[in-house]
Amino acid sequence: METKNLNEVIKEVYNGTILTMKKVIPLDPNIGSPQLISPPLSIRLGVLVGFTGDIKGELVLQAEADVFSHISEKMFGMPLSQEMLDSFAGELGNMVAGSLSTYLASVEINTDITYPTVLKGDAQLTGFKRSFFVTIEYESVGNLEVYLLLNQ
DSSP states (O other): OOOOOHHHHHHHHHHHHHHHHHHHSOSOEEEOOOEEEOSOEEEEEEEEEEEEESSOEEEEEEEOHHHHHHHHHHHHSSOOOHHHHHHHHHHHHHHHHHHHHHHHHHTTOOEEEOOOEEEEEEEEEOOOSEEEEEEEEETTTEEEEEEEEEOO
16 A cells, blocks of 8 residues: 555545535535644634544634534534533534544545543644644534644
C-alpha cells in the first residue's frame, strides 16, 4: 500500500467530515466553503475529539446551545435539559468522529479517536500546525462550525 501524501489525507478528512455530518445529523445542511485559520481558536460551547494514527489532530464542533438543542430534539424527538445538552454535545462529537474514522478506514487512512471533551465558557485552543473550518448552516436552526486541527 502506498502512503497518501498529506494533501490527499486532508482532502479525504474534509470530504469524510461533510459526508459524516450529513449522515449523523438529520437536517438539511448548507455547507460553506472551507477556510484556513490560525491559532488561537476560541470556543464558547463545543466538543473536541482527538485523532491518532495516520493523522494526528482534533475535530472540534462548535455551536450555540440552542443549535445543539435543536439538533438533539430532531435526533431524539424531545428537548433536553441543560445538563443533558452538555452530554449530548459530547455524544454528537463521538458519533461524528466515530463515523469519520470508519469512513477514513474505507479509504485506507487508519485512525483511532479519543473520548470527547466538552468545551464550555471561553476556551482557547492553540498548539496546532494547520487548521481549517467549515460552517454548516441548518436553516431555521443556526450554524454549526466544524474545525479540523492538524498537528502534522
